[in-house]
Amino acid sequence: MSHPIPRTAAVAAAVALLSGLAAAPAHADPTGQRQRDFAAAAAEFGVPENVLLGVSYLESRWDSNAGTPSTSAGYGPMHLTDLREAGVTGTHHDEGTEDPRGDDARPARHPQAGPDVPPPALQTVDEAAQLLETDARTLRTDPAQNIRGGAALLAKYHTGHDWYDAVAKYSGSTGDAARTFADEVFDTIKTGTARTTDDGQQVTLAAAPDLVVPQHPETNPPGVECPRRVTCESVPAPYQELPNDDYGNHDLADRPNSQKIDHIVIHDTEGYWDSVLKLAQDPTYVSWHYTIRSNDGLIAQHVPTKDVAWHAGNWYVNAKSVGIEHEGFAAKGTWYTEAMYRSSAKLVGYLARKYDIPLDRAHIIGHDNVPGTVPSTIKGMHWDPGPYWDWSHYFDLLGAPLGGFGLPGSSLVTIDPDFAKNQPAFTGCDSPGTPCAPRGSEAVVLHSEPSEASPLLKDIGLHTDGSPSTMDVSDVGSRAATGQRYAVAEVRGDWTAIWYLGQKGWFHNPRGARVAKPAIGWVATPKPGLATVPVYGRAYPEPEAYPAGVTVQAITPLPYTLAAGQKYSSGGTVGSEYYWATTFDPADHVVVKGKLKYVQIQFGHRIAFVKADDVRIVPAF
Structure with missing residues (x-):
């Protein structure tokens, strides 16, 4: 359920907000080209610099992402969207041989989705190109021009009342979802932040502690299980009888009274929002509990958490988990928006508190961490959200940072590479065998010997012929993920081996550039x-x-x-x-x-x- 952004109830707050923006310096020491690009674009188009920085942070955290698209067809620091270039694909539940239900007691379900229908909002690059009298390619690939394009759009959306409404419109949404995006932007401006971007540039948004952000009443529909300060809607999945003694698309239960919920499973949709929500409402399709939209972090709940959704391909895991889909693609679009990360982290934190689920990577898992049920199902198990999901940043948002809790020389380590600098040479993002664009990744690749030239490990479940694993982006047979903990098997100089699938898996772990940190735990x-x-x-x-x-x-x-x-x-x-x-x-x-x-x-x-x-x-x- 959506409502217009309240105006009369927030007039006084909006006045204070405007004065706060005028008074707050955007940064104390503008160093680095990206910082200068923001300052120049803000001055050129008359946009408060901290508004421009705040919007960009909620979209991309100021990263350029090497000109590759986000999971919702957005490019560059300002996330200008270009669906023509990013392309359209199907949904991940249609791929491979995985039965999302994963229950041997019932026939396998392999649903097929209709065509993916992307929203018209995924084409803001054209509007920006017209304003700047340039072309879409320049805006996709040149970070400075991309920032100018975003500033031009914000200036166009500004109608002379306050910048809150312009920021809300920039989200591409309306009503409560746009309000939530704007709230996150102005909360970021209020607290400030700084980081080094994926291409090594330091950018700072100084705090504006006196900034007053409009407050809005809670408007989420009754009965929706959702945290405060995010926008949620109810898009129910049908529990419906079908011909031939079949039914869909989930199972009623009484969790946690009947069974404890142990896991939260992170998925990506491999499809765009509108199409995915239609699938969730199809009784002949499968189900999951929530979907989160990329551009603004809007959350839709489909299945009550007390009930069991058909999402993970393993019935034991399904029966004891909550499944959350994130609009996007594990490989074709290679980065996820900050707006979606933040909404997701708030939802997961809320569910973890509600069901007493530990905030660690043994319990907050990806679909790619769900095991096959029996030998024959291992090959078909899915691998989303993929190696470009930033688990380290995600757990920072959850308030449960990964790594750094053990003593040097510990026999247990937490995988925790520097996401931006860790760029494995994966293949197959766009077509089989084709190198993927260099991108920061959460994945650490394992070798059979302490040498980059040695073969990868063997996964006899995935590669039944006994051949080594590959660097294909979907091949998880020789890959450790950020936040996962492993027992140390051996150390030789700058190389560390962990026990993995019954083998020693070696990775380069030099002093001063560790990709794994000492841990404390049980083995x-x-x-x-x-x-x-x-x-x-x-x-x-x-x-x-x-x-x-x-x-x-x-x-x-x-x-x-x-x-x-x-x-x-x-x-x-x-x-x-x-x-x-x-x-x-x-x-x-x-x-x-x-x-x-x-x-x-x-x-x-x-x-x-x-x-x-x-x-x-x-x-x-």
Whole structure:
């Protein structure tokens, strides 16, 4: 539900806001070309410099991103959108062989979406080009001209009342969503910020502590599960009977009374907002709990968090998680807007507090960290949100920074490279085998020996022929992710090896440029006398736990083993559970809880489970 931006209720505040903008210096020491570009564009078009800086920060954090598009077709520091250049693709639930539901008790569901329909707002580059009498390519690739283009648009949107409305319109949204974007911009101006951009330029937005930002009443619809200070709407997914004893597109439940919610799963949509929301309302499609829009951070809730959505390709994970889709693409568009990061972090923080979910990478996971259920499903598991999702920045926004909590020489490390400087040479973003544009990444690539020339590790689940993993952007078989914790297997000079899929995975970790930091935690290792321990993709109960009428689910190991002497970071001990939900009537649904206990471990790029009786849990310092 949307409402116009309140005007009469905020007149006094708007006057104070204007005076605050006039009085607040945009920066104390304007050094660096990007800083000068902002100052020049602000002066040229009569835009308060801190407004220009604040808008750009909420779009791109002042980065140029090497002229590559965001996940919503935006280019440059001001996120000028050009859909013609960025292109259109399908949604990720249509790709590969993954069954989003991931329940062996039901036939696999492989829905197909209709054509992706991008919103008309994704073409602001044309408006800016007309104002500057230049071309779209220049605005996409030249950061200084891109900033001028953004300043020209803000000046055009300014109608003489206050800059709040101009900023709201710049978001490309209306009503509450535009208000939330403007609130975030002016909150950023009020507190100030500074950072080094992806191309090494220092930019500063000095704080304006006396700035008064208009306050607005809470207008989110009743019943929507959403934090304060973000805009949410209800776009319900249908729970509906279908022909042939089928139904869609989620399962009713009573979480957390019936089952504890252990994980929040981060996805990207691989499609644009309007099309994705139509899919969420299709009873023949699949489901997820929330979608977040790129340009302004608007949140739509589809499934109540008490119910189970069909989103992660693993029924055990689905039954114990909340799934959040983010408008964008894991590879084709390679960066996510700050507006979306901030809304997402507020939502995840709210859900984590509500359901007592730890704010760590064992519990806040990507779809790419969800394990295959059995050997045959590993290849088809999805890999979003991809290696360009900035987990380090995301956890900073969550108030739970990653890394830096252990002592030097610890036997456990947290992967935490410098996102901007860490630029693995991935391929396949645009077409198979084609090098991706150099981009900052959260991923650390692992080698079989302490040498960049050595082959990558083997993942026999992904590459069943025994060949090494590849640098394809979708190949997660030899890749450690930011925030994940691994046990150290060996150190040789500037190289560190971690235990990974039963192998030693080596990465360059030189003093002064560490990509992994010492950690404190617990690790799982086989009990004495066990040469190997089976590894599982789900924590299902023993057969004796199932009541009559409920089909026993096989406890099938994955094609990996945890060998004696190896150690893997523990994400905690969990009970065994299976949610039997194969009929439309929730009265027939049963939560099966067994006596078996499992330990969640960080086994490769994806999490996994081992039986608690098979391992010892020991501290790592």
